[in-house]
Amino acid sequence: MFPLKDAQLGAFTFFASALPHDVCGSNGLPLTPNSIRILGRFQILKAISHPRLCQYVDISRGKHERLVVVTEHYERSLEDLLKERKPISPGRVLQIAFxxxxxxxxxxxHRLVxxxxxxxxxxxxxxxxxxxxxxxxYHMTGYNADVDFPIGYPSYLAPEVIAQGMVKSADHTQSDRSSPSGPKVDVWSLGVMLFELCVGRKLLQNVDISxxxxFILNLDCVDDILTVISEEHGCLEITMDLPKDVQTLLRKCLTFHPSTRPTxxxxxxxxxxSExxxxYKPFRKPDGLFSSSLRCADLIIPEDLRTFCKEDGESFGQVRDRSFLLDDTTLTLSLCQLKNRLKDVAGEAFYPLLEDEQSTISPSNSNHELTAAATLPLIxxxxxxxxxLHRIVLFDRLLKAYPYKKNQIWKEARADIPPLVRGLTWAALLGVEGDIQAKYDAIDKDTPIPTDRQIEVDIPRCHQYDELLSSPEGHRKFRRVLKAWVVSHQDLVYWQGLDSLCAPFLYLNFNHEALAYACMSAFIPKYLYNFFLKDNSHVIQEYLTVFSQMIAFHDPELSNHLNEIGFIPDLYAIPWFLTMFTHxxxxxxxFHLWDTLLLGNSSFPFCIGVAILQxxxxxxxxxxFNECILLFSDLPAFFKNMCVFPLDVSQVDGYLFLGSVSSTASVELLDDNELSIKSGSSRESIRLNExxxxxxxxxxxxxxxxxCELSGPTGSKMPTKKTKSGKPKLLVVDIRSIEEFARGHISGSINIPYSSAFSPDGDLIQCASTSLLQSFKGRVVVVVGNVVRNAAEFTAHLVKLGYPRICILDGGINKMKPTGLLMVPSPQI
Structure with missing residues (x-):
């Protein structure tokens, strides 16, 4: 980034060409409006920064193909120098030219003209x-193809541009073509302007455009164009008095044939x-976050931090009627409202200190107003x-210190992620590192492969309500990123849904395909392990089975009802998990959903699925059954029309039971207010049929x-974790016989023998232990036994009776025996 100094924001507007309504593309779909084509091409311009270029900020698409472009702007230009009607010094001319x-x-x-x-x-x-x-x-309009006005000004156009005329293709379905004008056309235009600066007035101003x-085209047969132009405008004497280096520069710029004109x-x-x-110092592009170069942030604290809040005047543009031709006016946008809003922000806020990981570094603690804002809804x-402002500045500092500050990025992301840096923050949460651009460039994305046809069919249906992703530029980037993933993962295959997974990453990293690819490549192994195998039926069935168990764990009443009517997850949940809800x-x-998802492990999607059902x-x-099928067939529209974000994972109250399929991680039990995911827990693989x-x-x-906070090889223990009411958070129910229970059991557990627990009607037989179990209804109950099948049947009975949060100890009591934590009651004296 470069110091803006006296820079302002300016806006200019124009109309894209309207397309005929009765023409469709080769895929049978309506043609993409030219305004959307322009919007897609514009995106790369936001990523181009140089001290000699006005930085593009954004583009907005309005009605009737109108486009409004916001850019860095300055009030003074070379036009003002020419209005003074005084020749510019040769040294200043060379400086401007350079x-x-x-x-x-x-x-x-960057292939721009x-x-x-x-x-x-x-x-x-x-x-x-x-x-x-x-x-x-010129670039964003498809080299003049998507607008009804010419790009350029007659007095400054190169001869080859004038000779070519305004070329517009009649084929509205064609993709973007290469530029008909090369870099040398700008050299001619520069030469004309430099000559005007040297003589102190504009050329050919009182002559008809034709x-x-x-006159310009007739210069073909002239050997010394500079002399002819000088004679034509009565300024030969001024021209001949110019220094030789200035005359040489003008002659090189005003070379008629582009083949001999320099770039x-x-x-x-x-x-x-040379002088x-x-x-000038050579321009060096700042190193990106993910590159092979060492990065450093050149942070310079200004002497007077109050300069950040210095106010200036307000400018208004002239009101004019605008036609569909180009109105070249740039209106200065007032920044007074923004500056007034931020005038009380301390200068130190732009340079937050990054403290150690044990302390809270959220800027929301800096003052009362920010603390209050932090409690407001996310939207x-x-x-x-x-x-x-505070969040963006903080994340910017943290991201520049990535991966060293990865843990603090994760910690701050738990509060919220600023939309402006969401793409880079997601990459950090996914652990993307290294020279990702070199890896991406090394992948063959051009050679045809069998998957190309399916990708071409899927892209025009993937989030095409979004203007950016529906643009031809968006489609081109979609194809490249998806193809790169398919080619670089030979052990996996393309399944429908991969395009939906790609969409969020591509949208956030539209100008950085390599980062979109790297994020998707890191996301899939973590959350969709083996989902894209050629035969993924076993993985999906295992995933859906665990999801059914999650529903029963959190909401047995809903689980029983859905099972009774035959509305199983196979009928509705496969697109959820295959696309991680992007479908x-x-x-x-x-974006908001994945902000939370990326903070959890591979099990967290189960909780999101349960939250949807809630x-x-x-x-x-x-x-x-029929009504549920109809409801879920229109589910995307149902959630799309909701005015607020529909998911509240905290609705899955109490514990978040995170169950994973056996091929990935372990089953974990965490508090609902704690999203940190433990690792290292082990479990045995379970056959799908079991x-x-x-x-x-x-x-x-x-x-x-x-x-349970059990500890010590002698069986000593610390108190079981308790709720705010003082009651233990979970209850262990040992379903072995009374004799086996007496030979050793988990501290604090109760004994309800499986053989005598239920009546023939499936009701619990009343006794002291079952009464205690009923008093724990609503808390987590862990069933322990010798035989897994007995424990499974016991829990199934409890779920039928409406008991939530029922789970089974993996491996049964045998898993506890080697720990030395089983307790044997003392004999009665």
Whole structure:
């Protein structure tokens, strides 16, 4: 980033060409509006930063194909110098030429051509340095194909551009083509402007446009164009008095044939600028977050921090009627409201200290107003200017210190993630590191593969309500990222749904395909392990079975009802988990959902699935199979039309029981207010057929020991963790016989022998132990036995009776025997 100094924000507007309504593309779908095409191409311009270019900020699409572009802007330009009608000194001319060529060369490296160079588009900052404006207009309009006006100004257009005329294709279905104008057209335009600066007035201003063009084209047979133009305008004497290096520069720029005219890069290497170039430091692009280079942040604290809040005047644009032709006016946007809002922000807020990981570094603790803002709903926080300023500055500092500050990034992300840095923050949470661009470039994304056809079919149906992803540029990037993933994961295959998984990453990293690919490549092994195998039926069935157990754990009443009517997860949940809910929710809601998802492990999607069912609980309990099928067939529209974010995972109250399939991680039991995920718990692999016979999930012995706070090889123990009411958080029910229970049991457990627990009708037989169990209804109950099948049947009975939070100790009592934590009661004397 570069100091803005006296920079302001400016806006200019234009209309894209309207398309015929009766024409469809080759896929049978309506044509993409030209305004959306322009919006897609514009995105790369936001990523181009250089001291000689006006930074593009954003673009907005309005009605009737209107587009509004916001960019860095300055009030003064070369036009103002020409209005003074005084020749500019040769040294100043060389300086201006050098700075313009610097900007043009950098554009050319990004395959951009200005094509609209004119004095009013070469702005000057407070120090008189050049800033090229509207340099992306030619690129974003598809090289003039998507608008009804020409890009460029007759007095400054190169001869080859004039000879070519305004070329527009009649084929509205064609994809973006290569630029018909090369870098040398800007060199001619620069030469004309430099000549005007040297003589102190504009050329050909009192001549008809057709006469101007005819004059330029007739220069073909002229050997010395500079002399002819000087004679034509009665300024030959002024021209001949110019220093030789200035005359040489003008002659090189005003070379008629483009084959012999130099490029901007070629002119910069000329000895003409040997003295001028010594005054400038070579531009070095800052290292990105993910690169092979070492990074450092050149942080300079200004002497007077109050300069951040210095106010200035307010400017208003002239009201004019606008047609569908280009109105070249740039209106200055007032920043007074923003500056007034931030005038009380302390300068130190722009340089937050990153404390140690044990302390709270959230800026919401800095003052009362921010603390209050931090308690507001997320959608309000994201629109709070001052709150977002503190969060963005903090995350920017943390991300620059990634991966060293990875834990603090994770800690801050638990509060919220600023939308402006969401893409980089997700990458950090996923552990993306290294030179990802080199890895991405090494993947062959061009050679045809069998999957190409399916990708082409899926992309036009993937989140196409979004203007950015529906643009041709969005489709092109979709194809490249998806193909890169398929090619680089030979052991996996493309399944429908992969495009939906790609969409959030591509949207957030539209100008960084390599980062979108790296994030998706890190996301899939963590949350969709083996989902994209050629035969993924076993994995999906295992996943759905565990999900059924999660429903029974949290809401046995709903689980019993859905099982009775035959509405099983196989009928509705496969798209949920295969796409991590991107098939259900629109993008703006997926962002909030994944902000939370990325903080958890591979088991957390189960809780999200349960939370969705909780949102629909009343409707599901009141309806039968057919009504539930209809409800879920329209589920995306149901959630899309909700005015607030629909998921509240905290509705799955008490404990978040995170059950994983046996092929991934372990079963874990965590407090609802604690989203940190423990690792290292072990569990035995379970056969799918056996897993399907169990209604309730399993908990590992390690997690049970931790939750009961058992310790010591002698059987000594610490008190069991308790709720706010003083009662233990969980109850261990040992279903072995009385004799086996007496030979050793878990401290604090109760004995309800399986053989005598239930009546023939399935009701609990009343006794002291079953009464205690009933008093624990609503808390976690862990069933322990010798035989897993008995424990599974026991828990199934409890679920039928409406007991929530029922689980099985994985491996039974045998898993506890080697720990030395079983307690044997003392003999009675």
């Amino acid at each position: 700075e313009v060529l610097e900007g043009l060369e950098y554009m050319n490296k 200005h094509r609209a160079l004119a004095p009013h588009n070469i702005l000057l900052d407070c120090e008189g340095h050049v800033k090229l404006a509207k340099f992306g207009l 006469e101007r063009l005819k 901007p890069a070629g002119l910069l290497q000329d000895n003409l600028f 001028v170039s010594a005054l 309000i926080r994201e629109r709070d200017t001052e709150y977002q 259900v929710f629109p993008l703006h809601k997926i 949102q629909l609980r009343d409707r599901l309990l009141a309806n039968g 897993l399907k016979t169990e209604v309730s999930p399993r908990i590992s012995a390690e997690d049970l020991i931790d939750l």
